[in-house]
Structures are given as structure tokens and as C-alpha cells.
Amino acid sequence: MKSVGVAILGLGVVGSGTYKILRDHREFYRQTQGIDLSVECVLEINRQRALDLGIEESKIYDNIAEVVGNPNVDVVVEVIGGVEPAKSFVLAALHGGKSVVTSNKELFCKYWYELEAAAKRTNAGLYYEASCVGGVPIIRTLIDGMQANVVTSLTGIINGTTNYILTRMSREGLGYQEVLKDAQNLGYAEKNPTADVEGYDASYKLSILSSLAFHTRVPLDKVYREGITEIAQQDIEYGRDLGYVLKLLAIGKNDGGKNIEVRVHPAFIRQDHPLASVNDSFNAVYLQGDSVGDIMLYGRGAGDMPTGSAIVSDVIYAATHSDVKYATFKNTEHADKNVRFVTDFKSRYYIRLTVQDRVGILAKVAGVLSKYNISISDFLQKAEGVENIPIILITHVTSELSVRRAVEKIAALEDVLEVNSVIRVEG
Amino acid sequence: MKSVGVAILGLGVVGSGTYKILRDHREFYRQTQGIDLSVECVLEINRQRALDLGIEESKIYDNIAEVVGNPNVDVVVEVIGGVEPAKSFVLAALHGGKSVVTSNKELFCKYWYELEAAAKRTNAGLYYEASCVGGVPIIRTLIDGMQANVVTSLTGIINGTTNYILTRMSREGLGYQEVLKDAQNLGYAEKNPTADVEGYDASYKLSILSSLAFHTRVPLDKVYREGITEIAQQDIEYGRDLGYVLKLLAIGKNDGGKNIEVRVHPAFIRQDHPLASVNDSFNAVYLQGDSVGDIMLYGRGAGDMPTGSAIVSDVIYAATHSDVKYATFKNTEHADKNVRFVTDFKSRYYIRLTVQDRVGILAKVAGVLSKYNISISDFLQKAEGVENIPIILITHVTSELSVRRAVEKIAALEDVLEVNSVIRVEG
Numbered sequence: 001m002k003s004v005g006v007a008i009l010g011l012g013v014v015g016s017g018t019y020k021i022l023r024d025h026r027e028f029y030r031q032t033q034g035i036d037l038s039v040e041c042v043l044e045i046n047r048q049r050a051l052d053l054g055i056e057e058s059k060i061y062d063n064i065a066e067v068v069g070n071p072n073v074d075v076v077v078e079v080i081g082g083v084e085p086a087k088s089f090v091l092a093a094l095h096g097g098k099s100v101v102t103s104n105k106e107l108f109c110k111y112w113y114e115l116e117a118a119a120k121r122t123n124a125g126l127y128y129e130a131s132c133v134g135g136v137p138i139i140r141t142l143i144d145g146m147q148a149n150v151v152t153s154l155t156g157i158i159n160g161t162t163n164y165i166l167t168r169m170s171r172e173g174l175g176y177q178e179v180l181k182d183a184q185n186l187g188y189a190e191k192n193p194t195a196d197v198e199g200y201d202a203s204y205k206l207s208i209l210s211s212l213a214f215h216t217r218v219p220l221d222k223v224y225r226e227g228i229t230e231i232a233q234q235d236i237e238y239g240r241d242l243g244y245v246l247k248l249l250a251i252g253k254n255d256g257g258k259n260i261e262v263r264v265h266p267a268f269i270r271q272d273h274p275l276a277s278v279n280d281s282f283n284a285v286y287l288q289g290d291s292v293g294d295i296m297l298y299g300r301g302a303g304d305m306p307t308g309s310a311i312v313s314d315v316i317y318a319a320t321h322s323d324v325k326y327a328t329f330k331n332t333e334h335a336d337k338n339v340r341f342v343t344d345f346k347s348r349y350y351i352r353l354t355v356q357d358r359v360g361i362l363a364k365v366a367g368v369l370s371k372y373n374i375s376i377s378d379f380l381q382k383a384e385g386v387e388n389i390p391i392i393l394i395t396h397v398t399s400e401l402s403v404r405r406a407v408e409k410i411a412a413l414e415d416v417l418e419v420n421s422v423i424r425v426e427g
Numbered sequence: 428m429k430s431v432g433v434a435i436l437g438l439g440v441v442g443s444g445t446y447k448i449l450r451d452h453r454e455f456y457r458q459t460q461g462i463d464l465s466v467e468c469v470l471e472i473n474r475q476r477a478l479d480l481g482i483e484e485s486k487i488y489d490n491i492a493e494v495v496g497n498p499n500v501d502v503v504v505e506v507i508g509g510v511e512p513a514k515s516f517v518l519a520a521l522h523g524g525k526s527v528v529t530s531n532k533e534l535f536c537k538y539w540y541e542l543e544a545a546a547k548r549t550n551a552g553l554y555y556e557a558s559c560v561g562g563v564p565i566i567r568t569l570i571d572g573m574q575a576n577v578v579t580s581l582t583g584i585i586n587g588t589t590n591y592i593l594t595r596m597s598r599e600g601l602g603y604q605e606v607l608k609d610a611q612n613l614g615y616a617e618k619n620p621t622a623d624v625e626g627y628d629a630s631y632k633l634s635i636l637s638s639l640a641f642h643t644r645v646p647l648d649k650v651y652r653e654g655i656t657e658i659a660q661q662d663i664e665y666g667r668d669l670g671y672v673l674k675l676l677a678i679g680k681n682d683g684g685k686n687i688e689v690r691v692h693p694a695f696i697r698q699d700h701p702l703a704s705v706n707d708s709f710n711a712v713y714l715q716g717d718s719v720g721d722i723m724l725y726g727r728g729a730g731d732m733p734t735g736s737a738i739v740s741d742v743i744y745a746a747t748h749s750d751v752k753y754a755t756f757k758n759t760e761h762a763d764k765n766v767r768f769v770t771d772f773k774s775r776y777y778i779r780l781t782v783q784d785r786v787g788i789l790a791k792v793a794g795v796l797s798k799y800n801i802s803i804s805d806f807l808q809k810a811e812g813v814e815n816i817p818i819i820l821i822t823h824v825t826s827e828l829s830v831r832r833a834v835e836k837i838a839a840l841e842d843v844l845e846v847n848s849v850i851r852v853e854g
Contacts, residue, residue, distance in 0.1 A: 021575060021718050028577060032642045032755055129572075135719035137572030144571060145556075145564030148448060148739035150455060215459045274725060277704055291448050292562035292726065292736035298701060299722035309719035312575035323748050328459055 001030065004319040005040035005072040007098075009064070009089055010080035011049050014103050014130070015042070017304025018077055018311045019053055025312075035319050037312075040072045043089070064089045068096035075125075075315050078102040087111055094118040099125030099324075101314040103307055105132060105204040109220050112208070113331045125324045127314035132205040133158050133283045135306030136299040137313070141287075142212045143325065149289030151213040154252040155427060158205045160281035160301040161189045161196035162228050162248040166236075166266075167279045170246065175233050188281060198227035199264040202250045209285070210252035210262050215329040218252070218262055222341045226265035235352060235421050238392050242378050244268035244350075245276040249426060253342075256290070261342040268350055268425040275427065286427075344401045348377065348425035351393045351407065354417040361415045362391065368413070372406040374398045388417060394425055428457065431746040432467035432499040434525075436491070436516055437507035438476050441530050441557070442469070444731025445504055445738045446480055452739075462746050464739075467499045470516070491516045495523035502552075502742050505529040514538055521545040526552030526751075528741040530734055532559060532631040536647050539635070540758040552751045554741035559632040560585050560710045562733030563726040564740070568714075569639045570752065576716030578640040581679040582854060585632045587708035587728040588616045588623035589655050589675040593693075594706045597663050597673065603656065615708060625654035626691040629677045636712070637679035637689050642756040645679070645689055649768045653692035662779060662848050665819050669805050671695035671777075672703040676853060680769075683717070688769040694851040695777055702854065713854075771828045775804065775852035778820045778834065781844040788842045789818065795840070799833040801825045815844060821852055 006022060008015050022039050029037050041059045043066075044050045050060045061067055064085075067076060076093040078100060080086040086107050093100050095118060102108060108115070108131045119126040129139045133156070142151070157163050161183065168179045180197070183189035195201045203223040210218040228248050236246050246268055253261040269276050274296050278284040283301025288294055300306035335341070355361045366376060378394035395403070403422065411419045433449060435442050449466050456464050468486045470493075471477045477487045488494055491512075494503060503520040505527060507513040513534050520527050522545060529535060535542070535558045546553040556566045560583070569578070584590050588610065595606045607624070610616035622628045630650040637645040655675050663673050673695055680688040696703050701723050705711040710728025715721055727733035762768070782788045793803060805821035822830070830849065838846045 017718075025575065025577070029575075033574065034755075135716075136722060137568050140567065140572045141564050144744055145567045145740055146736070147460065147743050148452065148456075148736045150452070272704070274704060277699070277701060289562075289736060291444075291732045291739070293730075293733055295563060295724075295726035297722070297724055300720045303720075305718045306720055309573070309575050309716060312718070313572055316574050317571055321748060321750050323750065328461075 001034060001036050002319065003036045003038065004074050005038055006075050006077060006315055007041050007043065007067045007070070007073045008039060008077045008079065009043040009067070010078070011042055011044045011053065012079065012081070013304045014307045014311065015079040016053060017308030018079060021305065021308045021312045029316065033316055033320060035316070037315065037319070040070055041067060043067055064092045068092050068098065073098055075099045075101055075318050077311055077315065078104055079311065080104070081106070083107050083110065090115060091118050094122060094124045094126070097122040097124050099127070099318045101127045101311055101318065103130035103311060105201070105208065109204040109207040112327070113217070113333050116326050116331045120326065123324060125318045126326060127318055128208070129314045130307050130310035132208055133285060134299065134301040134303060135309045136283060136285065136297045136301065137310070138209065138285050138297055139212065141297060142209070143328065146287065146289050146292060146295070149291045150256050151287060151289050152254055152256060153288045154209060154213050154285060155275065156206070156209070156250045156283070156285040157247050157275055157278050158250050158283050158285065158301060159196055159202040159248060160283055161193065163278065163283065164188045164281045166228060166246055166248065169233055170236050173233060176229065176231055197229055199225045199248065202248060202264045206250040206252060206262055206264055210260070211329070212327065213252060214254040214260055216336050216339055217329065217332050218260060219335050222262055222335060224263035224265070224343070228266050231266055232421060235423060238352065238380060239268045239350065242380055242392070242394060243271050244425065245271055246423070247275065251426065258338050259340050259342055261345050263345065266423060268423060269427045273427045344399050346397050346399050348397055349395045349403050350421070350423040350425050351395070351419065352421040353391045353410065353419050355389050355391055356387060356415045356417055364413055365393070365410055368409045369395065369406050372402040374402055374406055428461060428463050429746065430463045430465065431501050432465055433502050433504060433742055434468050434470065434494045434497070434500045435466060435504045435506065436470040436494070437505070438469055438471040438480065439506065440731045441734045441738065442506040443480060444735030445506060448732065448735045448739045456743065460743055460747060462743070464742065464746070467497055468494060470494055491519045495519050495525065500525055502526045502528055502745050504738055504742065505531055506738065507531070508533070510534050510537065517542055518545050521549060521551050521553070524549040524551050526554070526745045528554045528738055528745065530557035530738060532628065532635060536631040536634040539754070540644065540760050543753050543758045547753065550751060552745045553753060554745055555635070556741045557734050557737035559635055560712060561726065561728040561730060562736045563710060563712065563724050563728065564737070565636065565712050565724055566639065568724060569636070570755065573714065573716050573719060573722070576718050577683050578714060578716050579681055579683060580715045581636060581640050581712060582702065583633070583636070583677040583710070583712040584674050584702055584705050585677050585710050585712065585728060586623055586629040586675060587710055588620065590705065590710065591615045591708045593655060593673055593675065596658070596660055600660060602660050603658055624656055626652045626675065629675060629691045633677040633679060633689055633691055637687070638756070639754065640679060641681040641687055643763050643766055644756065644759050645687060646762055649689055649762060651690035651692070651770070655693050658693055659848060662850060665779065665807060666695050666777065669807055669819070669821060670698050671852065672698055674702065678853065685765050686767050686769055688772045690772065692851060694853045696854045700854045771826050773824050773826050775824055776822045776830050777848070777850040777852050778822070778846065779848040780818045780837065780846050782816050782818055783814060783842045783844055791840055792820070792837055795836045796822065796833050799829040801829055801833055
């Protein structure tokens with residue numbers, strides 16, 4: 001039976017989950033995969049953490065050279081996160097001819113080309129299923145399941161923290177700050193929640209997923225990004241009245257040619273869209289292929305065991321497939337010069353205004369919109385006070401730039417007290 | 428660039444779709460996969476059908492020996508369906524050392540072990556993603572994406588025809604016969620709809636999927652099967668009142684050891700279950716793994732292009748992975764003798780009765796149920812007439828056998844006119 005030695009760099013949440021899965025399934029993998037997967041060593045400064053997991057003293061290393069120097073290590077699992085020291089460790093492993101499995105979306109989306117080049121030099125494998133959407137096999141699906149298709153769009157709920165927050169805001173009628181605090185106490189959000197709530201985490205994943213889906217490098221700086229910190233509870237409620245659910249969406253589009261659009265922002269989707277019922281910390285990715293049509297993958301986007309499952313899936317894949325797979329495109333630091341990244345993208349828009357007096361005001365607002373060729377598809381007026389009247393409009397498909405310009409003019413109208421919110425409406 | 432020659436056996440719906448995908452994406456696959464995939468020949472008695480697709484006269488063969496004898500053919504795509512002549516053709520191709528890609532669920536679930544043995548003898552590949560759930564990459568996910576997990580359950584809506592019928596019955600309040608006729612006219616159901624509506628097609632797929640998920644052969648004759656032909660529109664409505672949606676489910680369960688349960692039958696699921704919103708001809712499979720938790724894959728389960736997408740995905744996989752993959756278990760004609768197939772499975776049950784006089788009748792019914800240790804979780808009484816009163820009960824989890832015995836006794840009660848329906852309630 002083939003023996004495969006694994007080293008785990010970092011015993012945080014995902015590292016510990018990975019260790020437990022490998023430890024508890026060793027006999028199962030012997031039987032079902034015909035391979036003997038053993039954890040040869042772990043790299044962890046906090047020795048107690050390793051000892052608590054039942055790892056022998058002799059297998060707890062404190063520098064990467066030891067890991068690379070261990071001839072029994074075939075696959076190095078990097079679950080440290082962040083750029084450094086993860087990057088140096090991964091490069092050292094690849095230089096030493098060890099295959100690498102990583103869950104590190106930030107490192108991967110920023111330095112993928114560099115890691116891939118290093119892997120190719122020593123013919124080492126490089127696997128990253130766990131970097132995107134936890135246990136959901138989205139990378140494998142893009143590479144080995146939908147590869148017959150020109151993928152034209154990808155719409156994902158790919159950050160668990162923000163989906164948890166938005167689900168609770170929607171379900172319980174609570175405000176953003178209140179739910180965030182609760183999420184932090186429950187461990188669903190970090191103490192510094194910026195990476196999640198400002199959409200960075202989702203942008204990292206979208207950069208990776210759209211690069212694979214569209215067969216060309218989509219660098220992080222091409223991803224338009226907005227977070228959920230400005231979302232008002234009221235907009236979630238008004239949206240529901242109009243048949244919509246608010247989600248933080250990661251959207252990638254490709255016309256099949258050289259035009260690519262990548263953006264992360266809050267958006268309304270129709271209540272009957274399959275993504276609308278993806279709640280709490282669940283994630284999902286909705287894909288469209290030119291042959292297969294619509295596909296959705298749904299599951300846990302984070303957590304020790306789901307992400308550990310993706311890590312170990314990659315370890316087994318590395319051990320059972322001798323064809324080393326890299327990205328199926330020319331992987332470079334910058335985007336291909338022939339690719340055009342669309343910035344003035346098209347969408348429908350939800351606009352909430354507060355107006356002082358409604359007599360004639362709708363006509364004025366509609367007049368401004370019409371000047372920018374924007375037509376209205378839905379309209380909701382809440383007569384909550386006599387003086388401050390909220391008006392909600394949903395537009396037909398129009399361009400981002402037109403909406404921004406129109407909203408500026410609307411805000412300047414005499415009876416308009418405020419343009420409270422402008423939220424995109426997708427799908 | 429590596430050239431890969433493909434032969435297509437049968438130009439029916441899926442064969443034609445496969446041909447079109449290969450023809451229209453040749454340059455795309457050269458660019459994205461680095462392989463040149465060409466259709467070397469087709470096996471089709473109806474020459475006109477091939478000519479209409481633009482296939483050259485010289486590439487239209489009429490016997491399998493010609494296909495096997497063509498040295499440029501690397502991969503043989505079998506999309507004829509049914510057991511013979513498909514089986515002979517596939518065996519001939521495998522004997523000739525050609526890799527085979529098939530969408531043939533019936534052939535595959537019945538003779539998988541025989542095909543696999545033949546493939547192993549010549550080291551040919553054997554791929555069958557298209558045999559289950561059309562374009563949804565469920566086979567790849569089980570083999571290469573969830574292989575780190577002990578899969579404990581699999582619940583699928585894996586037949587498009589019955590899901591289309593049930594969706595329309597539910598949405599439009601129509602009866603089974605009426606929707607079936609319409610489905611036949613629209614091409615969603617065959618003239619002889621037995622394979623779909625009686626659950627055979629779903630059973631074939633469940634046999635294949637549960638064999639893979641549970642790493643042991645699950646022969647077709649172990650799958651309990653009930654179709655949708657007896658479903659009354661009224662039950663769909665009453666179920667909705669109680670918060671449930673009716674679907675034809677394929678269910679596989681494994682306790683992680685030697686007990687396996689496989690069944691295809693109509694069942695109610697909660698309206699907020701992710702499978703409940705899988706409508707029309709869409710399919711989905713909901714999986715539970717011990718590490719990854721819950722995962723769902725959703726997409727088109729049939730059709731020329733979605734199934735063609737799965738076929739071509741397998742062709743590319745065959746061409747780009749040199750590790751030939753077979754089933755990851757000992758593939759035999761009969762089930763492993765150590766495996767126990769559960770027949771007295773556990774479920775919740777929806778029971779509809781018509782009673783003559785409701786005074787005291789519920790107490791009597793509950794009394795019978797209680798004798799069999801069955802307790803009631805939901806109760807609905809429709810006072811639609813004075814004489815014939817429908818009563819709907821939903822039980823807590825109990826065993827199939829207990830319910831059958833209890834229902835027999837209930838039917839014999841004096842005031843019970845009829846036990847109209849007994850439908851399982853899952854998830």
C-alpha cells in the first residue's frame with residue numbers, strides 16, 4: 001500500500017480540523033483509497049496546542065527547514081493564513097519538491113503565479129480547494145466537472161460571516177451593529193471583522209474562482225468591492241416587501257470573449273432564486289455554463305471540519321492522481337493585456353429616498369431618471385409621516401454610471417431630503 | 428498538442444448534444460485544455476440524422492467493429508441507452524483498449540462489475556458522470572471531492588420527469604393524469620412513461636450513487652421503489668397546509684458501518700429544506716459527510732446539452748488524467764455478504780383517512796397508533812362534509828412495519844371509511 005506522509009503547517013481552527021480528520025480516518029482511507037495517509041509532523045510554535053491534540057512530541061517541529069528536510073513528508077498542508085510567513089513556507093516546501101495543499105485565499109489570490117511557477121520547477125503539486133467556499137468542491141467542479149463549458153457567469157454567497165449577519169438582520173429585524181456584536185461573541189465574526197464585512201475575503205475568493213472559470217488571470221485589484229457595513233435594516237424590510245432578499249454577492253461575468261466583470265457588493269435577489277434560501281453561515285455558488293446551463297453548489301463555507309474536508313480531499317487527490325494539475329491558463333502577475341475589465345457594469349437598482357412632500361415629487365424623480373435613460377420597474381411608497389416620506393424605486397437594467405449621475409441630480413432636487421440607499425438588484 | 432479521437436455510438440438526443448458540444452468547442456478545448464478533441468466517427472444506423480448534423484459520410488459507421496478497428500479512436504462515447512446492443516458495444520470497445528464514456532444508467536447499474544472487469548483487463552478507462560443527474564457533477568464530487576468523508580446520507584431529486592409533473596401538480600392544482608399528458612406532449616415525458624413515473628430511472632441512479640457514496644456495491648434489487656402514479660392532488664394541498672412539499676426522493680443512508688438503506692418513493696419534505704425549492708425539471712442531490720456536513724448540488728438532470736456537458740467533461744478527464752479511475756470498492760455482481768440492507772426503515776408518516784363521524788374517532792385512531800408505539804406530531808382536520816370527513820395525521824419517527832400494521836387496524840375501525848394515503852415525511 002502506498003504511504004503518503006503529510007505535514008501540517010499551523011494548528012489553528014482549520015489545521016486542527018485537518019489533523020483530526022486524518023487521524024480518525026486513517027483506516028477508512030486505507031480501505032477506500034488504498035493509501036496510508038499519516039501525519040508525519042506539524043509545524044506549530046504553540047507546542048501545547050499540538051500535544052493537546054495527541055500529537056507526539058517528536059512530530060512537533062518549529063521551523064520549516066525541518067519539515068522540508070523530512071524525506072517522509074510528501075504533502076505539505078499550509079493552513080496558517082495571511083501572506084507571511086505562509087508564503088515563505090509554501091515556497092520552501094515547493095522548492096523541496098513537496099506538493100502543497102493550502103486553504104490560504106489571500107496568499108493564493110495575490111501570489112498564485114509565483115507559487116505555481118515554483119511548483120512547476122520541481123514538478124510539485126499545488127492544490128487549493130480549501131481556499132474557496134470551505135467544504136464545497138467548487139474548484140474541483142470548475143477544473144474537472146464544468147471544463148467542457150464556456151462559463152459565462154458565477155454568482156456566489158462566498159462569505160459565511162456576512163451571510164450570517166444578513167440572515168439574522170433579515171430574520172430578526174435587528175440592526176447591523178447589534179448582530180455583528182452577537183456574531184463576534186459567538187465566534188462567527190472576528191474581533192476585527194474588516195476582512196469579512198468589507199468584502200475583502202469574498203474578493204480574494206472571487207479573484208481565484210473567476211480566474212479558473214474564465215481561464216485567465218483576474219487579479220485582486222480588478223475586483224470592485226463594497227461591504228455590508230452601511231446596510232440599513234429598513235432596506236432589508238422594504239426589499240422583502242418587493243419580493244427580494246439582500247445578500248453579499250460575489251459576481252463574475254464573462255461574455256465568452258475578452259470582457260470580464262468582477263464585483264463584490266450587497267445586492268437584492270428575487271425570493272425564489274436558489275441563492276435566496278442560502279442562509280446563516282451556509283455558502284453557495286451559482287454557475288452558468290454554455291452547455292450545462294445553471295448549476296448551484298451549496299454547503300458550509302468555513303469551519304474546522306468542512307474546510308478540513310476540502311484540505312484532505314486535496315491531499316488524497318494529490319496522492320492518487322499522478323497528473324499534476326495547475327491552473328489551466330497562463331498564470332501571470334498581471335491580467336492579460338487583451339482582457340478588458342468592465343467597470344461601468346449593468347444592473348438593476350433599488351433606490352430609497354426620503355422626500356418632504358410627495359405632490360409632484362415622483363414626477364420630478366422619474367424625470368431625472370428618464371434623462372439618463374433609466375426606467376422604473378417597481379415602486380413602493382410608505383406614507384409613514386407627513387413630512388418625511390420614504391420612496392423606494394427599482395429600476396430596469398441600466399448602467400452603474402448612469403445611476404450614479406442620476407442619483408446626484410435627484411439628491412439635489414428641492415423636495416428630496418436624502419437619497420438614503422442605492423443597492424444593486426441581481427437575478 | 429495531444430490529439431484525442433472520439434467515437435459517438437448513437438445520435439439520439441444526448442449523442443447529438445455531445446456531437447455539437449465537441450464540434451463547437453474544439454478551438455476552446457485546444458486553448459483551455461491543451462488537447463485537440465475530434466469526433467473521428469459516429470455509429471448510427473440512421474445516416475440522415477448524422478448527415479443533418481454536418482458529419483461527413485466517411486465518418487458514419489454502421490458497425491461496432493469498424494469503430495474498434497479505427498486506430499484514431501481513443502475514447503468511445505456510448506449514448507444508446509438500454510442494455511443491448513449497448514452492452515456488447517461497450518464490451519467490444521473495452522476489449523479493444525478504448526476508454527468508454529457512457530450516460531447509460533440502466534446498463535451501468537446492472538452490469539457495472541462486468542464492464543469494470545473488462546476495462547481493467549485492457550487498462551482502458553471507464554467513465555459515467557453522465558449516467559446520473561445529467562450535467563450535475565455528482566459522480567466527480569463523490570470520487571474526487573467528498574472522498575475525505577464517510578458519507579452518511581444522500582437524498583436526491585434525480586428524475587426530471589417526475590419532478591416536472593409534481594411541480595406542476597403542486598403549482599397549478601392539476602391531477603396526475605392531466606399533467607402527465609401535457610408533459611408527454613411537451614416532450615418532458617416518454618410515450619411510455621413507466622421508467623420515470625414508476626421510479627425505475629431514479630432507482631438505477633440511486634444504485635450507482637449509493638454504491639459510490641458507501642464504497643460497496645448496492646445492486647438494483649436492493650433498492651425499495653414506489654412511483655408517483657398514485658399521488659392525489661389533495662395530498663399535495665394538505666401537505667402544503669402543514670408546511671410540506673411533495674417530491675419523488677431517492678434516499679440512501681449508511682450508518683458508517685454495514686447497514687445500508689436505499690429507497691425511491693414520493694415523500695414530503697419541509698418547505699424550507701433546500702430540496703423543496705428544486706422545481707420543474709431541475710434535479711439536486713443533498714449529501715451529508717461526517718466532516719463536511721451538508722452539501723447540495725443542483726442543476727439540470729437531463730437534456731441534450733446538460734448531459735452532453737457531462738459526457739464531454741468525462742472525455743476531457745479521460746484525456747488529461749493518466750490515472751485510470753474505477754469504482755473505489757470491490758465491484759461485484761452481488762452485494763457484499765457483510766452488508767445488511769435495511770428494509771424496515773424509519774421515517775415519519777403522513778396518513779390521510781376519511782371518517783364517517785368524528786366524535787371519538789380521533790381517540791380510536793390515536794389508540795391504535797399508540798399500540799404500535801406511534802405518536803402524532805401534526806394533525807389536520809378538514810370539515811368538508813358532515814358525513815365524509817378527511818383527517819390528516821403526521822407521525823413522529825417510527826418504523827415502516829409498525830405503520831403498515833397500524834394502518835391495517837385503522838382501516839378496519841368501524842367509523843373509518845378509507846385510509847386514502849400513507850406518504851413518508853423526510854427531512
